[in-house]
Amino acid sequence: MRDAVDDLIWDEAPKQAGAVALIDTPALVDDALSLTDDVRVWCDDWRDADLVPAELLVEHPTDLAGVDLALARLPKSLAALDEMAAIVQGTTDVTFLGGAKIKHLNRSMNDVLGRHFTAVSASLGRAKARVLRAWGPSGLENEWPKVREHADLGFAVAAHGATFGGTKIDPGSRLLISALAGGGRVPGLEADDVLDFGCGNGTLAMWLAQSGRNVLACDVSWSAVAATAVAAEVNEVDVDALWGPGLDGYEDGSVDAIITNPPFHRGFSKDSTDTLAMFDDARRVLRPGGEVWCVFNSHLPWRKELNERVGPTKVAAQDPHYTVTVTTAR
Template structure:
């Protein structure tokens, strides 16, 4: 397969950011025999957390048919679809994207996956595979060595009786797990919940959601000053909502306010409604899995709240914040405000001034700055 033909679009594209890497190639090479054996059986190959389609399309190139895929970011899902079209795959040979549910891995014999950065995500994925894949399933989970840890072995050991570690190649490695042990007692069920006593909120999260069932310190700092944000707004937007803490807090603190929350992550979009429900505000929090605010019309909102991520996969890049600031600017009505918390060393204020409009500092501590930017 021509890995160089793959693109990251519609995700961030920039010099030095590739759609496939050495870990993708190693996973496919280590699984070649297993793929060849499983290929004659329709739907026997599953791919999880493939960044932009290298694994899924590599499996198709190896002869697998009916490949089932789940990618957490909606942008990855769309990149896979675009890359399949770019490679000229017939429609009936293209991988099928499915939700993160038992149907995704039911009776699978081979699972290819990129190791997630969060151990909670790995635990939830491993538990789903162990509980619903075929008894002879072989899992090939790989990544860049700098992002791997021995704790990943421990997580897989909880769910599989046998774990092999491949030789390293080009700073990448693959863990091969077999003999699933589908025992729910090996791990706390997902999603999980925890109460934040200081905020009086119940936080519910699937594995891999930013900060899990805790409230990160940036969001906590933001909530401490958010009470004065556009107090007469009838609706608000929680952009990049994660577990839905901001959305639930806003809805609780402002009776009658409708909050439109969104995140590109499937795990986040599944967690935020649960957090809203756990706090009794499900009827006033609408959650969408979306790239930015693509589901909302121009100039339609008076308040957008954002704690922007700064990672695209493993890459740290300001282009992610630029995209989200642009989405907020498009959706804000003239005079509407974007309230944003950011790591002070990132110095986002000039960018906010340029993309959104006049920006004032609301609060600052040694680590974070909260600003309000008014749409021109």
């Protein structure tokens, strides 16, 4: 849905361009096509990509290289902005315009753009939105994806800019791994076919694969799925990673266990709709008697939701911040 941020990005954009990149801005497709036939769209979130005619979507973000105008929604993560600024490089006259609500802007965004471009300026605010304009490429190389070895866990993880958590290990996922390994209040995970639902940088998928399971992984974020695939290659394990919202591509009753560290926000907004939909999906895709292992911030009501939506739920492990639960599907 087009909003005040999209309107301002478009109004600030030069109205002449040979090739236009649209990044996370599905609402600007028709406007961009009014300038040129060479419109290349990349959306990290599958649900945004789904709004765009398939022939305009690029296969890989680096296919945006060489455009002369890039129009983007500024992401919450500075790493994601860093990758956006890097992938649109290729010509000397590329201009990048990124918009956001003013309350979501910060000076560090100018600094990130200032590493990739010699000039950065801000538009006037309008309808609580503002646009950052950057031009004059600095010649910085694209450093994404990044890989980091975690010797304590015995595997590496990978990240694109928009991958949740970058190459760090999320503390909740660390607690989940120790519970899966049998270090909690209940016996560890026994299943052979396991799905890492919301795989992010592949932390859980790598642990599962290294412990000899058949691992499926999925995420709504392209950066997460691509990063998990990179991590699998680096660790020389097999992980079947799919990009999509929820579990639409998986058959009912087809999986023995689902492991998840579910989201607590979508972009800038806190929203539990995704997490609840993920629990309903898990119920459908698990075989009866299959297990959901879930970790979450202890103040969230997910034990109750899992009990109601999936099946009887026990606490498997807890620390001062996180709770790990194990649910047996009805």
